[in-house]
Amino acid sequence: MSLIEYDVIIIGAGLAGLTAGSSLARQGFRVAIVTTGEPTACLSTGCVDLCSGLASPLENIRQLSSYHPFHFIDPELIRQTLNNFSEAVKEMGIPYVGSPDENRRILTALGTFKTTCLVPVTMQASANNVQEKIHIVTFRGLKDFYPSYIISRLKNASFSVYDAGVSTTMGIAANFEQEDFLEAFICWLGNIEISENKIAFPAVLGSESAAEISKKIEHQLGRPVFEIPTIPPSMPGRRLFNRLKNYFRKNKGFIYWNWPVVGVEKSGKLIEAVVTSSVGRPNSLNAKAFILASGSFVGGGLVATRDTILEKVFNLPVHIPGRREFWFEQNYFSVNHNIEKAGIEVDSSFRPVNCLWENVFVCGGILANTEILKNGCGNGLALCTGEAAAISCAEYLR
Amino acid sequence: MIKTDVIIIGGGATGCGIARDLALRGITHCLIEKGDFAAGATGACHGLLHSGGRYVVSDPIAAKECLDENLILRKIGEKCVEQTGGLFVRLPGDSKRFRDLFLRQCDDVGVPTEVISSSKALELVPNLNPEIEEAIKVPDCSIDPFRLCMLNMTTSLAKDNLVFTGHRVTEFIQSRGRCVGVKATDAATGEVREIYGNIIVNATGAWANLVAALAGTEVPITLSKGSLVITNHRLTNMVINRLRPPSDGDIIVPNEAVCVAGTTSLAAQSPEKINIEASEVDTIIGEAGRMIPHFQNTRIIRAFSGVRPLLKSQKTDSREISRGFQIIDHENGMYSIVGGKLTTFRLMAEKMVDIIMKSFNLRRECETAHKPLDGQEELSGYPLAKRLIDMKNIVCECELVSRQAVERVIKQTGTRHVGDIQHRTRLGMGPCQGGFCTFRALGIMQDLSVLSPEQSMQALHDFLQRRFRGIRYALWGDQLREEQLVEYIYLGILAMEKQP
Numbered sequence: 001m002s003l004i005e006y007d008v009i010i011i012g013a014g015l016a017g018l019t020a021g022s023s024l025a026r027q028g029f030r031v032a033i034v035t036t037g038e039p040t041a042c043l044s045t046g047c048v049d050l051c052s053g054l055a056s057p058l059e060n061i062r063q064l065s066s067y068h069p070f071h072f073i074d075p076e077l078i079r080q081t082l083n084n085f086s087e088a089v090k091e092m093g094i095p096y097v098g099s100p101d102e103n104r105r106i107l108t109a110l111g112t113f114k115t116t117c118l119v120p121v122t123m124q125a126s127a128n129n130v131q132e133k134i135h136i137v138t139f140r141g142l143k144d145f146y147p148s149y150i151i152s153r154l155k156n157a158s159f160s161v162y163d164a165g166v167s168t169t170m171g172i173a174a175n176f177e178q179e180d181f182l183e184a185f186i187c188w189l190g191n192i193e194i195s196e197n198k199i200a201f202p203a204v205l206g207s208e209s210a211a212e213i214s215k216k217i218e219h220q221l222g223r224p225v226f227e228i229p230t231i232p233p234s235m236p237g238r239r240l241f242n243r244l245k246n247y248f249r250k251n252k253g254f255i256y257w258n259w260p261v262v263g264v265e266k267s268g269k270l271i272e273a274v275v276t277s278s279v280g281r282p283n284s285l286n287a288k289a290f291i292l293a294s295g296s297f298v299g300g301g302l303v304a305t306r307d308t309i310l311e312k313v314f315n316l317p318v319h320i321p322g323r324r325e326f327w328f329e330q331n332y333f334s335v336n337h338n339i340e341k342a343g344i345e346v347d348s349s350f351r352p353v354n355c356l357w358e359n360v361f362v363c364g365g366i367l368a369n370t371e372i373l374k375n376g377c378g379n380g381l382a383l384c385t386g387e388a389a390a391i392s393c394a395e396y397l398r
Numbered sequence: 399m400i401k402t403d404v405i406i407i408g409g410g411a412t413g414c415g416i417a418r419d420l421a422l423r424g425i426t427h428c429l430i431e432k433g434d435f436a437a438g439a440t441g442a443c444h445g446l447l448h449s450g451g452r453y454v455v456s457d458p459i460a461a462k463e464c465l466d467e468n469l470i471l472r473k474i475g476e477k478c479v480e481q482t483g484g485l486f487v488r489l490p491g492d493s494k495r496f497r498d499l500f501l502r503q504c505d506d507v508g509v510p511t512e513v514i515s516s517s518k519a520l521e522l523v524p525n526l527n528p529e530i531e532e533a534i535k536v537p538d539c540s541i542d543p544f545r546l547c548m549l550n551m552t553t554s555l556a557k558d559n560l561v562f563t564g565h566r567v568t569e570f571i572q573s574r575g576r577c578v579g580v581k582a583t584d585a586a587t588g589e590v591r592e593i594y595g596n597i598i599v600n601a602t603g604a605w606a607n608l609v610a611a612l613a614g615t616e617v618p619i620t621l622s623k624g625s626l627v628i629t630n631h632r633l634t635n636m637v638i639n640r641l642r643p644p645s646d647g648d649i650i651v652p653n654e655a656v657c658v659a660g661t662t663s664l665a666a667q668s669p670e671k672i673n674i675e676a677s678e679v680d681t682i683i684g685e686a687g688r689m690i691p692h693f694q695n696t697r698i699i700r701a702f703s704g705v706r707p708l709l710k711s712q713k714t715d716s717r718e719i720s721r722g723f724q725i726i727d728h729e730n731g732m733y734s735i736v737g738g739k740l741t742t743f744r745l746m747a748e749k750m751v752d753i754i755m756k757s758f759n760l761r762r763e764c765e766t767a768h769k770p771l772d773g774q775e776e777l778s779g780y781p782l783a784k785r786l787i788d789m790k791n792i793v794c795e796c797e798l799v800s801r802q803a804v805e806r807v808i809k810q811t812g813t814r815h816v817g818d819i820q821h822r823t824r825l826g827m828g829p830c831q832g833g834f835c836t837f838r839a840l841g842i843m844q845d846l847s848v849l850s851p852e853q854s855m856q857a858l859h860d861f862l863q864r865r866f867r868g869i870r871y872a873l874w875g876d877q878l879r880e881e882q883l884v885e886y887i888y889l890g891i892l893a894m895e896k897q898p
Contacts, residue, residue: 146837152851232883333895
């Protein structure tokens with residue numbers, strides 16, 4: 001039994017956990033997040049994919065398989081969640097653009113186009129078709145970005161190389177936060193003859209201040225500038241995570257960082273506490289309700305063994321898509337791998353089905369039947385189910 | 399049109415060994431391989447240089463051949479053989495009578511043995527199952543099959559013999575009932591080359607019968623599939639064998655930073671499109687786990703399968719069929735060489751070339767048993783000491799391979815295949831299996847203009863599909879987690895499509 005009792009403890013500090021946390025904290029609940037470390041959001045493009053497909057995201061959602069957890073959420077709530085998100089990130093200094101009525105295409109580091117919904121303002125001007133005339137600026141030795149991949153598809157593109165003194169995404173991004181570096185860079189860029197009408201960069205324009213930095217470059221060169229997301233570590237993903245984390249803290253939420261959950265305390269149909277292994281000794285954190293937002297396999301919420309798939313915090317029943325040999329198809333590029341359906345099945349209040357606990361709610365990538373790759377719904381699903389689980393949780397607490 | 403003395407079909411250990419032997423005896427030749435070197439059974443085995451121990455009971459003649467070749471290869475191929483030594487371990491319940499028979503047969507064949515107590519064995523290999531009854535030490539070694547093939551080809555290439563990898567033989571050119579040449583199609587461009595030779599050697603292993611059929615003849619082989627798994631740790635510094643009659647999952651071989659364990663033995667219908675059953679993987683892990691308990695919890699990074707060509711006999715259990723080799727004279731200008739083992743590839747090549755010399759009426763003794771393999775200095779891998787010097791700008795974090803090392807290989811070899819960089823530097827051999835670094839290596843190849851952007855997109859695409867074929871069978875635990883991340887990167891962040 002610990003001395004501090006929270007109203008809600010959330011396991012996982014990804015987009016789902018932070019969204020649920022901020023939502024509850026803003027309503028005045030005492031909320032804590034327990035996390036093992038940085039979430040997979042840091043590895044993402046930072047864009048909010050809602051639902052890809054031919055029609056608008058909201059229409060595409062209507063057509064998803066009937067098992068998809070999106071069907072538990074009213075379209076108006078989806079709209080409201082994205083509005084809340086946009087306001088939060090704007091307040092925190094990284095405005096996003098886009099709406100749930102429209103998908104957009106952004107250029108990737110392979111020269112393909114990724115379908116997404118909301119994007120950080122630094123990707124607003126992204127090329128969205130192969131005809132566009134763009135000039136790519138890259139950095140000497142940058143190991144995660146090769147403009148020639150893009151040029152293989154965008155025949156009207158050209159590139160030039162700047163020596164930033166370092167060769168990693170994070171190193172260059174940190175340099176851009178330095179006034180002198182930025183000035184020297186803009187000066188160099190001003191002397192290059194560029195005939196194309198847009199300028200593209202790998203997403204390294206600052207660790208945190210990308211919106212201001214890209215605006216400054218745009219202003220100096222008099223033409224639109226945009227960032228292309230890179231493979232992890234992804235700056236736009238980190239920027240997004242940091243802003244949402246700070247937003248949660250600003251709303252009086254507390255984060256237990258690097259505190260893996262190793263057990264639970266329970267009584268009857270209620271979970272009373274999670275036991276975490278912090279430095280020195282185990283600690284129990286008590287709460288009236290719990291939200292599980294620990295992610296899928298990559299995030300560590302689900303663990304596959306040779307025989308089964310486990311959820312290790314509450315030991316919830318996991319929907320397992322058949323025996324191991326059926327988890328993956330032969331074709332790598334198929335997005336129909338059955339493993340994408342693994343996860344926790346929930347009812348419309350985002351409580352896990354076939355389980356005893358009345359005060360546990362589940363959201364984000366750990367949910368069953370999301371098929372995130374196939375449906376192009378990663379970060380959007382995290383935000384919306386996070387909000388929906390928070391609403392159910394708040395009702396329960398009242 | 400190309401004219402040569404001997405056409406070798408197949409770039410496995412046997413074909414490459416024949417090329418070297420011919421080169422040393424001054425015979426011009428041309429080697430045609432449909433994929434890359436060591437792409438068949440050669441590259442899909444343990445990499446165990448047998449001491450002979452495994453065969454002393456079932457096939458003493460094969461055992462003696464292994465022993466002799468083991469000694470030769472250790473001498474001529476210092477840089478691709480790791481002299482690990484091996485142990486045959488006897489677990490509780492394993493037959494003591496087999497152990498006595500084993501020791502007697504080793505003495506007869508001449509395989510040096512030393513019986514050691516379980517505590518002494520645990521000193522040598524601390525990860526061993528502490529419950530073993532005893533162990534018998536033998537001179538097994540670990541060998542790198544890729545490097546072995548490339549080193550054999552060095553001699554051949556230095557004498558300007560032609561090599562066409564990525565070329566499939568699609569037709570035999572016949573004249574008066576004899577095969578006088580082949581047509582080979584370049585898989586990349588579709589270009590067809592006509593190559594004429596006085597003798598054609600079919601050294602295509604499991605494909606031998608398919609190739610022979612093109613020449614209107616046949617090779618009586620059966621196919622046996624053997625599956626293996628790779629761990630991401632080197633759990634043992636010695637080769638570990640189970641002291642019992644050959645069975646599933648009874649060999650573990652250390653190789654660089656990893657271990658390879660196997661095999662299984664199942665009849666196969668075709669040398670291509672082989673699948674691995676989940677039960678095979680479970681069997682290997684279970685059996686290997688009895689010798690090294692840690693195996694049960696160690697991360698498996700990949701499973702793979704090779705198809706052994708075995709000489710046909712009446713027996714139905716393929717493990718009982720002789721692993722000895724055979725040279726078939728089709729009496730139409732073509733020979734097929736089939737069977738055998740990686741360990742005896744040099745001997746097989748010697749016998750084949752002896753026949754070729756005789757038919758050309760030429761006399762020159764075989765030198766391959768004495769001359770060290772050429773090119774060992776350049777191909778001596780990418781040792782840790784060098785990796786640490788190159789530490790700046792690492793492109794493969796799993797195996798510590800730097801951009802400089804990748805550029806060095808590209809410049810030295812002019813290669814257009816990312817596989818060549820992988821075999822020479824170990825790029826992509828670690829836990830992520832090239833998930834991050836292949837994208838980078840192909841980008842570097844574009845920067846150095848050896849590949850066009852279109853070619854490297856295609857190469858990336860092919861690589862990911864090929865890679866998946868191997869890791870698909872080892873997807874649980876951390877490896878599944880890593881794989882999901884790699885999938886999100888390529889299909890999510892980079893929005894890669896089914897076709898480039």
